[in-house]
Amino acid sequence: MTEQISTPGAFRMDRRTALAATGVAATALSAVACSSYGNTEKAAASTNDVRVRKQDGGTELAKTSEVPVGGGVIKGDTVITQATAGAFAGFSSTCTHLGCKVSEVSDGLIKCPCHGSKFNLDGTVAGGPAPRPLDARAVRVDGDSVVSG
Numbered sequence: 001m002t003e004q005i006s007t008p009g010a011f012r013m014d015r016r017t018a019l020a021a022t023g024v025a026a027t028a029l030s031a032v033a034c035s036s037y038g039n040t041e042k043a044a045a046s047t048n049d050v051r052v053r054k055q056d057g058g059t060e061l062a063k064t065s066e067v068p069v070g071g072g073v074i075k076g077d078t079v080i081t082q083a084t085a086g087a088f089a090g091f092s093s094t095c096t097h098l099g100c101k102v103s104e105v106s107d108g109l110i111k112c113p114c115h116g117s118k119f120n121l122d123g124t125v126a127g128g129p130a131p132r133p134l135d136a137r138a139v140r141v142d143g144d145s146v147v148s149g
């Protein structure tokens with residue numbers, strides 16, 4: 001004997017048919033949700049790729065024009081210097097004294113605001129309590145950009 005399930009209105013179906021229909025609907029919903037999620041993820045990834053990735057895989061840190069000759073800029077956790085025209089170098093922005101972030105590149109020096117350490121544009125200590133040079137970061141020029149790597 002088949003048990004009948006009543007639904008609002010005049011429509012009637014047995015339990016087995018109702019369960020099968022529910023399963024099909026759930027499967028279809030899952031497929032649409034997964035498909036939709038995948039597309040969103042792919043779109044976001046390609047947007048990020050365009051924004052930060054250069055063709056050969058380096059991450060753009062700055063435009064070369066942003067880095068003054070005889071000076072430098074701080075971009076995130078990287079200090080980029082250009083001691084002489086075309087001689088770009090990269091360093092961690094973490095001061096080697098007690099780990100503050102250096103905050104300024106001026107007068108040919110990279111300066112830490114915490115206890116007065118100063119570093120030359122090649123990362124070596126110029127003054128203050130820092131016990132050693134800033135850690136080097138690999139950077140290179142790619143077109144008009146300074147990129148990591």
Ligand code: FES
Nearest residue numbers: 095097098112115
């Ligand atoms: S942490 Fe930079 S000088 Fe002390």
